[in-house]
Amino acid sequence: MINTDMLRYGRTKSCIRALYEYGLRQAAVVGKENVFDYSLGNPSVPTPPEVADTIRELLKMEPLALHGYTTAAGDREAREAVAADLRRRTDDDIQADNIFFTCGAAPAIIAVCRALAVENAEVILLAPYFAEYPVYTSANGLKPVVVPADTRDFQLHADQVEPYITPNTQAVIVNSPNNPAGVVYSREALEELGQLLKRKSAELGHPIYIIADEPYRELAYDGEDAPYIPAIYPNTVICYSYSKSLSMPGERIGYICVPPCAADSADLYAAAAGAARTLGHVCAPSLMQRVIGRSTKLRPDMASYDRNRLRLYMDLTDMGYRCIKPKGAFYMLVEAPGGDSLAFSERAKAHNLLLVPADDFGCPGFVRLSTCVSYDMILRSLPAFRALMAEYKG
Amino acid sequence: MINTDMLRYGRTKSCIRALYEYGLRQAAVVGKENVFDYSLGNPSVPTPPEVADTIRELLKMEPLALHGYTTAAGDREAREAVAADLRRRTDDDIQADNIFFTCGAAPAIIAVCRALAVENAEVILLAPYFAEYPVYTSANGLKPVVVPADTRDFQLHADQVEPYITPNTQAVIVNSPNNPAGVVYSREALEELGQLLKRKSAELGHPIYIIADEPYRELAYDGEDAPYIPAIYPNTVICYSYSKSLSMPGERIGYICVPPCAADSADLYAAAAGAARTLGHVCAPSLMQRVIGRSTKLRPDMASYDRNRLRLYMDLTDMGYRCIKPKGAFYMLVEAPGGDSLAFSERAKAHNLLLVPADDFGCPGFVRLSTCVSYDMILRSLPAFRALMAEYKG
Numbered sequence: 001m002i003n004t005d006m007l008r009y010g011r012t013k014s015c016i017r018a019l020y021e022y023g024l025r026q027a028a029v030v031g032k033e034n035v036f037d038y039s040l041g042n043p044s045v046p047t048p049p050e051v052a053d054t055i056r057e058l059l060k061m062e063p064l065a066l067h068g069y070t071t072a073a074g075d076r077e078a079r080e081a082v083a084a085d086l087r088r089r090t091d092d093d094i095q096a097d098n099i100f101f102t103c104g105a106a107p108a109i110i111a112v113c114r115a116l117a118v119e120n121a122e123v124i125l126l127a128p129y130f131a132e133y134p135v136y137t138s139a140n141g142l143k144p145v146v147v148p149a150d151t152r153d154f155q156l157h158a159d160q161v162e163p164y165i166t167p168n169t170q171a172v173i174v175n176s177p178n179n180p181a182g183v184v185y186s187r188e189a190l191e192e193l194g195q196l197l198k199r200k201s202a203e204l205g206h207p208i209y210i211i212a213d214e215p216y217r218e219l220a221y222d223g224e225d226a227p228y229i230p231a232i233y234p235n236t237v238i239c240y241s242y243s244k245s246l247s248m249p250g251e252r253i254g255y256i257c258v259p260p261c262a263a264d265s266a267d268l269y270a271a272a273a274g275a276a277r278t279l280g281h282v283c284a285p286s287l288m289q290r291v292i293g294r295s296t297k298l299r300p301d302m303a304s305y306d307r308n309r310l311r312l313y314m315d316l317t318d319m320g321y322r323c324i325k326p327k328g329a330f331y332m333l334v335e336a337p338g339g340d341s342l343a344f345s346e347r348a349k350a351h352n353l354l355l356v357p358a359d360d361f362g363c364p365g366f367v368r369l370s371t372c373v374s375y376d377m378i379l380r381s382l383p384a385f386r387a388l389m390a391e392y393k394g
Numbered sequence: 395m396i397n398t399d400m401l402r403y404g405r406t407k408s409c410i411r412a413l414y415e416y417g418l419r420q421a422a423v424v425g426k427e428n429v430f431d432y433s434l435g436n437p438s439v440p441t442p443p444e445v446a447d448t449i450r451e452l453l454k455m456e457p458l459a460l461h462g463y464t465t466a467a468g469d470r471e472a473r474e475a476v477a478a479d480l481r482r483r484t485d486d487d488i489q490a491d492n493i494f495f496t497c498g499a500a501p502a503i504i505a506v507c508r509a510l511a512v513e514n515a516e517v518i519l520l521a522p523y524f525a526e527y528p529v530y531t532s533a534n535g536l537k538p539v540v541v542p543a544d545t546r547d548f549q550l551h552a553d554q555v556e557p558y559i560t561p562n563t564q565a566v567i568v569n570s571p572n573n574p575a576g577v578v579y580s581r582e583a584l585e586e587l588g589q590l591l592k593r594k595s596a597e598l599g600h601p602i603y604i605i606a607d608e609p610y611r612e613l614a615y616d617g618e619d620a621p622y623i624p625a626i627y628p629n630t631v632i633c634y635s636y637s638k639s640l641s642m643p644g645e646r647i648g649y650i651c652v653p654p655c656a657a658d659s660a661d662l663y664a665a666a667a668g669a670a671r672t673l674g675h676v677c678a679p680s681l682m683q684r685v686i687g688r689s690t691k692l693r694p695d696m697a698s699y700d701r702n703r704l705r706l707y708m709d710l711t712d713m714g715y716r717c718i719k720p721k722g723a724f725y726m727l728v729e730a731p732g733g734d735s736l737a738f739s740e741r742a743k744a745h746n747l748l749l750v751p752a753d754d755f756g757c758p759g760f761v762r763l764s765t766c767v768s769y770d771m772i773l774r775s776l777p778a779f780r781a782l783m784a785e786y787k788g
Contacts, residue, residue, distance in 0.1 A: 001512045001565065001600045002658060002665045003535075010668025026554060040463075049455035063441035067642035068432075100578060103497050103646065107674030118395045132671075139672035141397075170395065206395045248461035252497065252646075252681025271396045274404025277526075278533035280501030286644025286677045 009135060015041060016131070019354045026352060036381035037354045038369040041179065041248035041331065045372070051246060054294050058287060066290070070283045072273060074101030074255075081276030083137075085296035088230040091262055100273055101284035101292075103252040105215050105241035107276065109173070110136050110239050112211050112256060114275035115268060116170040117141030123211075124164055124172040126156060128181050128333070130213070133173060142170065149350050149363050154181040154324050154333065156283030158192035165200050171209040172197065176226055177216035177328025180361045180368040182309070184220050184328040187227045207235045207263040212311030215241040215254070216329040218299055221306050224327050234261035237268065241251050242292060244330075245300050253288040307333060308371040311378055319389045330372040333358060337392035339365050347391065349385040403529060407606075410434060410525070413739075420746060430775035431748045434761040435573065435725065437641035439695050439766070445640060452681060460684070464677045466667060468649075469496030472687030476649060479690035480567065484622040487654055494611045494667055495678035497646040499609050499635035504530050506605050506631050506650060508669035509662060510564040511535030512540065517605075518558055518566040521549060521756030522575050522727070524607070527567060536564065538737070541697050548575040548718050548727065552586035559594050564602040566591065570620055571610035571722025574755045574762040576703070578614050578722040581621045588627030600658040601629045607636040609648070610723040612693055615700050618721050630656035630661065636686060638724075639694050647682040649747050699724050702765040705772055713783045724766040727752060731786040733759050744777040 013021075026033045058066055064124050073079065079096035086094040103110040113123060113136060123142040127149040137144045147164050150157055161172070172193070176185035197208045206300040210290075212229045217240065219228050230236040241254035258269040309326050315325050324337040334355070336344035341357040345367055348355045355367035371378075407415075412435040421429045423699045452460055473490035481486040496502040499556035507530060509519060519527050522545040531538045536608065541558050544551055555566070566587070570579040591602045606623045611634065614620050624630040639728040652663040677683075703720050710717050716729040730738035730751070735751040739761055749761040765772075 001510070001515075002661050003509055003511050003669070006509045006511075006665040006668040006672070007661055008668065009671050010664035010666070031493065042462055043458065047461050049457075051461070052453045052457060055449065059446045059449060063443075063446060064641060067441050067445070069643045069646050074418055103674070103679075104676055106676055110672075110674040115397055115400045116395070117397050117400075121395075135672060136674065247458060249463045250461050250677055250683075251678065252679050267396050267401055270404035271400040272404070274400040274402065275397070277403050278400070278504075278529060279673045280497070280530065281503040282498055282500055282646065285497075285646050285682065287681075288645075288679065304619055 002143060005139065006285070008141070012052040014131060014357050015360055016346055018355055022349070023354050030352060033316065033380065035352045035354070036377055038373060039354045039356050041370045041372060043244055043249060044374065045247050045304055045374055047247040048298050050295060050298055051248065051291060054131060054291050055287065059289055067286055070286050070289060072281065072283055073274065074099070074284055075286065075289045075293065081293040081296050086257065090231065091192060092228065094257060097258055098257055099311070100256040100269065100276070101289050102254050102256060102276065102281065104243060104254045104283055105213060105239045106132065106136065107279055107281060108239035108254055108256045109211060109213055110140050111272045113137055113142050114140050114278065116209065118170065120168045121170045122166060123170060124161065125362065126161070126174065127171065128154065128178065128358060129362050130175055131141055131178050131360040146362055151365070153209055154183045156185045156189040156193060158196040161193065165208070167204055169208050171211050173211045173213055175213040177220055179216065179329055179359055180331045180335050180363065181324055181332045182326025182329050183324065184224050186333065187232070190227055190229060190232045197233060197235070197280040201235070209262070210236040210268045212236050212238045214238055215244045218245040219302060219305065220328040220331065221302065221309065226328065230259040230261055232293070234259070235263050237262060245302065246295065246298060251285065251288045253284055255291055260273060260295035295381055304375065305372060308373065308378060310376060311375070312369060312371055315382055316385060319386055320393065321389065326371070331368045331369055332369045333363065335366055335371060337389065341365055341367050348388055353381060353384050353388060353390050399533065399546065403533070409754055410750050416743070417748050427774065428508065428688055429746045429748070430771055430778055432767060433748045433750050435764045435766060436640055437643060437766055438768065439641050439698055441641040444689060444692055445642065445685060448685050452684050461680055463682060463739055464680050466670065468493070468674065468678055469671060469683045469687065471783060472683045475687040475690050480651065486622065486624055488639065488651060492653060492663065493650055494650040494663065494670070495683050496648050496650060496670065496675065497678055498637060498648045499607060499633045500526065500530065501673055501675060502648055502650045503672060504534050505654065505666045505669040506510070506633060507531055507536050508534050509665035510603065512564065512589065514562045515564045516562040516676035517564060519756065520554065520555070520568065522548065522572065522752060523567065523666060523756050524569055524573050526753040537736055540756055545759070548572070548577045549584040550579045550587060552583070552590040555587060556590055560600070561598055563602050565605050567605045567607055569607040571614055573610065573723055574725045574752055574757065575718055575727050576720025576723050576725045577718065578618050580621055581626070584621055584623060584626045590656060591627060591629070595629070603656070604630040606630050606631055607630045609638045613637040613656050613696060613699065614722040615703065615720060620722065622651040624655055628653070629647065629657050631656060641693060641694065642688065645679065645682045647678055647686055647752070698769065699766060702767065702769060702772060706763060706765055707771070709776055710779060713780055714787065715783065717748060720765070722766060726763045726765055727760045728763060729760055731783065733743065735759055735761050742782055745782050747778050747782060
């Protein structure tokens with residue numbers, strides 16, 4: 001007999017992938033250059049050439065050492081390099097033993113969730129949120145509790161979070177720079193959240209952790225910086241991935257960092273490691289661990305992402321769309337004229353514009369544009385956006 | 395608050411790793427060459443040089459394509475290559491859509507377990523079994539039910555399995571060639587199991603699946619072949635890993651194969667994919683998927699494993715140890731003289747012999763030797779085995 005939840009998780013195609021596949025079919029009909037696909041969050045900036053150089057260099061190692069098991073936490077030298085980079089950037093006392101390499105951010109988040117999955121545990125999701133969070137949490141012993149989006153600015157507002165905290169609240173997932181909104185939570189907003197969580201933790205008698213999902217940490221524009229959250233609120237666990245910052249999302253390499261300042265830091269680290277074990281984690285891919293160990297200083301080339309976001313934001317705004325100006329990541333939310341994001345996405349398809357309704361991101365009434373596309377495609381797509389708006393105005 | 399099960403899974407050091415770490419400390423005292431470490435199942439045959447050549451070749455690909463996301467199931471071309479190899483070897487009609495790449499066998503087994511985790515589900519483990527199975531199953535919604543080992547031959551005996559089947563039995567995990575016993579289940583034994591499961595499935599009104607955990611499939615000696623189980627019992631799902639066959643255990647690449655002959659094949663595949671999603675699977679490491687796609691014809695060089703197993707089996711038997719002659723994998727069980735495996739392992743340590751008590755493998759009274767070691771170490775260790783036996787005889 002088959003578990004019906006798992007079957008549903010396997011059968012339900014995300015609307016992102018459904019749109020993407022529609023685009024492939026449509027390209028065969030109208031030509032690839034006439035389909036404007038803003039669906040997938042696949043990095044478009046090339047992987048830094050240093051990655052290939054490093055792999056070639058590593059291939060000179062003794063292959064059994066290169067491709068062999070590491071400890072579950074990962075190669076010590078590589079973890080030390082990651083820790084040293086974090087120390088340098090944050091002034092926090094991160095050591096190799098605070099770092100646990102994972103197969104990307106997804107299993108990192110799930111391991112931390114499972115580590116906190118006591119009876120009746122709840123985790124707060126701040127809309128708009130990454131569309132997989134409800135699966136990651138509810139299938140791993142935590143009930144997701146959604147704080148609705150503030151559609152004025154899509155910022156984090158602690159006073160709007162407070163009513164959703166209950167005695168069962170174990171954690172809040174904070175994703176900044178944010179997918180899908182592209183906002184970067186301000187230091188002030190994070191400080192207010194920290195104060196709230198500190199007060200509530202004291203009231204409840206147990207720490208409420210922040211799970212900081214930070215694959216876009218390095219992708220912030222206009223000189224904006226994503227604040228280092230543990231310095232603001234110590235009970236924070238970082239889940240990181242190199243997917244976006246090094247444009248290698250297929251390689252599945254990231255880490256959990258439980259900083260020493262977090263409550264029960266050593267126990268939480270051990271429980272996350274134990275949870276990873278229950279997920280089938282043996283170690284993160286060993287070659288890529290070593291690539292990361294030698295690449296901690298590499299940063300993404302953001303010039304093209306920056307140009308894309310500004311071009312889209314400016315031109316769509318000029319056309320009359322209400323857009324949320326992105327300060328980070330490579331996504332932008334656009335309000336659906338008429339208010340119905342599903343209907344808007346459908347009408348956009350008639351113009352070969354593939355825009356993802358943000359409903360699955362907890363944000364109905366908006367569509368998400370992935371701006372990690374070619375600049376040429378953006379330019380070619382502008383007349384379609386204009387024609388689409390004309391339908392609503394006309 | 396921290397989940398105490400996860401904390402325990404994280405804190406409990408496996409006795410294998412504890413012994414291995416003891417060996418490292420002891421090497422600092424008595425010299426590396428005087429410690430005889432039979433603890434870890436780390437391949438000792440070099441990774442085939444073709445792997446490095448293939449990686450160098452793949453690095454010429456466009457990097458975003460090479461390191462980018464694949465679909466959750468994996469790169470189609472690589473899956474097609476795996477399917478073609480299975481078709482060629484088994485005559486079964488395996489297609490790319492029956493293959494789902496995973497980060498090794500562990501998450502493959504867990505995904506299949508979760509796909510079958512209906513209420514009160516039970517899974518049968520055949521002792522001796524891989525020591526992580528109880529964690530993989532009990533932490534993912536299935537109650538493990540252990541069939542004790544037949545210590546005469548460590549073979550599979552269907553009549554001994556029958557009493558453990560209940561209305562809640564969803565699957566039997568079959569691991570052949572076997573870790574820790576090194577036995578290969580005979581075709582006859584598998585046929586009897588198949589007949590039993592067929593009869594019981596009909597009685598219960600739902601299929602009982604075999605989960606075939608086959609990382610050692612290619613490692614069989616004396617011309618023995620591990621039978622292709624779906625041809626014997628159709629309701630079989632294969633969980634495979636390239637860790638051992640290509641000596642790259644750190645790279646975390648393997649697959650689930652749900653053959654078309656399995657009951658509800660498409661649903662089970664979809665549910666395993668859905669379960670993988672709940673484990674944080676996005677795709678298997680993309681570079682390694684493509685390495686596998688070009689390496690399906692590579693086979694391990696087994697000459698040194700074969701020589702190791704025969705040397706150890708013959709010499710230890712001559713000394714008076716009762717050993718189970720391994721026909722596959724790279725492990726051997728040795729009966730603890732006196733019957734107490736923990737005491738025997740402790741006494742062996744005094745001779746700097748690191749032998750893992752098989753208690754965690756569901757096989758008390760025996761120790762496991764990993765025979766994937768250097769031949770020189772085996773020769774150097776023989777006097778220690780002799781001295782150890784003298785203590786028991788003396």
